[in-house]
Amino acid sequence: MEKPVYNTDIVRSFVHWSLLWGLVAILVGVIVSLQMVEPDLNFPPYLTFGRLRPIHTNAGIYGWGVGVIFATFIYMVQRLCKTPLWSNKLAKFQLWFFNATIIASAITLLLGYTTSKEYHEMEWPIDVMVVILWVVFAVNILMTILKRQEEQMYISLWYMMAALVGVAILYLVNAAALPVSLFKSYSAYAGTNDANVHWWFGHNAVAMALTAPPLAMFYYFLPKTTGVPIYSHRLSIIAFWSLIFMYLWTGAHHLLWTPVPDWVQTLAMAFSVMLIAPSWGSVFNGYLSMNGQWHQMKENYLVKFLIIGLTFYGLQTLQGPMQAIRSFSAFIHYTDWVPAHIHMGTMGWVSMISYASIYYLVPRIYGRELYSVPLANMHFWLTLVGQLVWSISLWVAGVLQAGMWNATNSDGSLTYTFMETMVEMYPYWWARAAGGFIFFLGIIIFIYNLFMTVRKGKDVVAPIVTAAGRN
Amino acid sequence: MWEKKPLLLIALATAAILVGTTITMVLPFAWVNTETDRIASVTPYTPLQQEGRDIYIREGCNNCHTQTIRPLVTEVLRYGDYSKSGEFVYDRPFLWGSKRTGPDLARIGGKYPDAWHYKHMDSPRSMVPKSNMYDYAWLRKSTLDPVMSERKMKVLGFPYTQEQLAQLKGKNELDAVVAYLQKLGSDIAWRKAAEVTIVGELKNPYPDTAHRSMEEWEVIYSEHCAACHGGHLEGEIGPHLDGANYTDEELFSLIFNGIPDGGMPAFSSLGTNKVWKITNFVKYYVQGEDHP
Numbered sequence: 001m002e003k004p005v006y007n008t009d010i011v012r013s014f015v016h017w018s019l020l021w022g023l024v025a026i027l028v029g030v031i032v033s034l035q036m037v038e039p040d041l042n043f044p045p046y047l048t049f050g051r052l053r054p055i056h057t058n059a060g061i062y063g064w065g066v067g068v069i070f071a072t073f074i075y076m077v078q079r080l081c082k083t084p085l086w087s088n089k090l091a092k093f094q095l096w097f098f099n100a101t102i103i104a105s106a107i108t109l110l111l112g113y114t115t116s117k118e119y120h121e122m123e124w125p126i127d128v129m130v131v132i133l134w135v136v137f138a139v140n141i142l143m144t145i146l147k148r149q150e151e152q153m154y155i156s157l158w159y160m161m162a163a164l165v166g167v168a169i170l171y172l173v174n175a176a177a178l179p180v181s182l183f184k185s186y187s188a189y190a191g192t193n194d195a196n197v198h199w200w201f202g203h204n205a206v207a208m209a210l211t212a213p214p215l216a217m218f219y220y221f222l223p224k225t226t227g228v229p230i231y232s233h234r235l236s237i238i239a240f241w242s243l244i245f246m247y248l249w250t251g252a253h254h255l256l257w258t259p260v261p262d263w264v265q266t267l268a269m270a271f272s273v274m275l276i277a278p279s280w281g282s283v284f285n286g287y288l289s290m291n292g293q294w295h296q297m298k299e300n301y302l303v304k305f306l307i308i309g310l311t312f313y314g315l316q317t318l319q320g321p322m323q324a325i326r327s328f329s330a331f332i333h334y335t336d337w338v339p340a341h342i343h344m345g346t347m348g349w350v351s352m353i354s355y356a357s358i359y360y361l362v363p364r365i366y367g368r369e370l371y372s373v374p375l376a377n378m379h380f381w382l383t384l385v386g387q388l389v390w391s392i393s394l395w396v397a398g399v400l401q402a403g404m405w406n407a408t409n410s411d412g413s414l415t416y417t418f419m420e421t422m423v424e425m426y427p428y429w430w431a432r433a434a435g436g437f438i439f440f441l442g443i444i445i446f447i448y449n450l451f452m453t454v455r456k457g458k459d460v461v462a463p464i465v466t467a468a469g470r471n
Numbered sequence: 472m473w474e475k476k477p478l479l480l481i482a483l484a485t486a487a488i489l490v491g492t493t494i495t496m497v498l499p500f501a502w503v504n505t506e507t508d509r510i511a512s513v514t515p516y517t518p519l520q521q522e523g524r525d526i527y528i529r530e531g532c533n534n535c536h537t538q539t540i541r542p543l544v545t546e547v548l549r550y551g552d553y554s555k556s557g558e559f560v561y562d563r564p565f566l567w568g569s570k571r572t573g574p575d576l577a578r579i580g581g582k583y584p585d586a587w588h589y590k591h592m593d594s595p596r597s598m599v600p601k602s603n604m605y606d607y608a609w610l611r612k613s614t615l616d617p618v619m620s621e622r623k624m625k626v627l628g629f630p631y632t633q634e635q636l637a638q639l640k641g642k643n644e645l646d647a648v649v650a651y652l653q654k655l656g657s658d659i660a661w662r663k664a665a666e667v668t669i670v671g672e673l674k675n676p677y678p679d680t681a682h683r684s685m686e687e688w689e690v691i692y693s694e695h696c697a698a699c700h701g702g703h704l705e706g707e708i709g710p711h712l713d714g715a716n717y718t719d720e721e722l723f724s725l726i727f728n729g730i731p732d733g734g735m736p737a738f739s740s741l742g743t744n745k746v747w748k749i750t751n752f753v754k755y756y757v758q759g760e761d762h763p
Contacts, residue, residue, distance in 0.1 A: 038603075112530065116528040161477065161484060165485050180622050189563070193499065248496075335571070413742025414548050
């Protein structure tokens, strides 16, 4: 059979733009971390922590995270289906509409047009843009799957399809609002209902945008990189179905001890603990796929990114359920522990897997060998150290803060005022900023290495063999 | 089977997603914001308060301040009565937040007088030296728009009068924020209910000069009282203090329970020991005398 002509141009473009938005997200992250320790670095009205923090989170999720999803899904779907992308025109439109959406989001958030709902701050006109964008993307991927030349659908395709449906449902329901003007709307839900709907969205956006897609990437790029298939097909089936079934029950673990009905909180707590099983199903499947291949951890920088990324996923999915238990949540919620948890997921799991995927893609879509493996190794260590400094400093800070908030004197009064607890945070916040900066250096080296690969990398002679090992 | 049929896979995946969604997200609508959790004394926001709320949202205050108090001992001690579902029925969107870089604000309403908030918003660090909150004095420069405000009230379905709208004209954005903060958590009469009565006779543990330690007490006074009553008790937001006007017991009770209707917060959470120290500092402080 003739080898189909895959669309790689669009993959290149999505890689470029997602890297740019990733760089912006991390840079803004470093800036807001400094604003927290030095209030004079806030420049109202536009450049304040209150307005920049949503730009950091949304650039991270929608610019970097979703940008990489676009790049890798379009790359994977063509190969897994052995057929070219259904519509190149639609993909081209998607690319520019994606960038327009991200730019419009950044500008409106700077101007203070926000719904205030975390990870969904953009006002309703941008919600409309996001919905159009996602529909265009989903249709293109699904049509490509429908006309595939390979009957059996690989694991990655399951996760991709679940993500396409899941994100659509979550985003549409949570976006419901009553517009007052082009730039102002009020949520369609009020108070406790709004909170419960929002964290159903918030937690499952993590499931559908930051868990299922990186898993799709992991299941595809790990075997491609090591040359050995996934350990157990059956385990991947169990993990997939139980993951997407159980995730949706857990949103209210963000709302333990709040006025949300008790039984909703209890269900969220129970399902959160149960989620350890499907999460670790994938983790074990990944580790066991390395049977007899562990030497590649030393030889192959791509395996390092993938396996350490997976390890962070494993840690994340143990720590998360722990925080979802009422007693532990009572102690730790609202402290700096929580951002430390989130960043282990985003910097450790999602970014590591995204880096690995892009390292795998770039030599293949450009036909060039990677410019420098030592630089890739340095990138790995900066990412790992940056993330660990970031999270460990805030875990310590969170425990300290929680302990001080809860400390009482013998007569039942509070030992510390709020300010006495807050000033203790400054050294840890400085350490966090340093961790973020190390991580930032990592992506700078990454982008430089990719740039030099495209400019000066040696041409690849078919079949593609990269420093990453066999293809 | 489903591994070869994409439409079947999508249908099954959607079904799997919708089970938990229906039970934990859709079903609670049957109880929440109904008669079950209604609180009669909770009222909608006035145009000025709603404008303040919208500015609170615009500036992303929820990134550092939560608005929900959990039914946990230290939390209720620190912030006040725990939050109830019925208190939030007019909140679109909810502003519970997820991180306390600054303190919770669910019951900030009525804790301090307006003047405290103006001074604090103008320059937080002038009152709380090590705070990392930045200045909001610039909110004074922007005025409010009654036309937009009326549209908002209509969309929200809140009652309003033309008089209330007309009053917006002379106000600025900071006025609106302060009006909003003063409403927060004050629809239920929790402050009176939270007052503590000390059983038994109040006895000053520092009865004579031998026990006095003005230097130590001044540190406590400076931290908790000076922002309103001045470093030398001269008064600013709160009145000038003259210890001679009160007995030990009166002064202690005032500080311990505050003046709920007078804008003086209760300091019971500091514990009796610290409150006695402040009491004695105020009592024996002599104007003009040099205190280190």
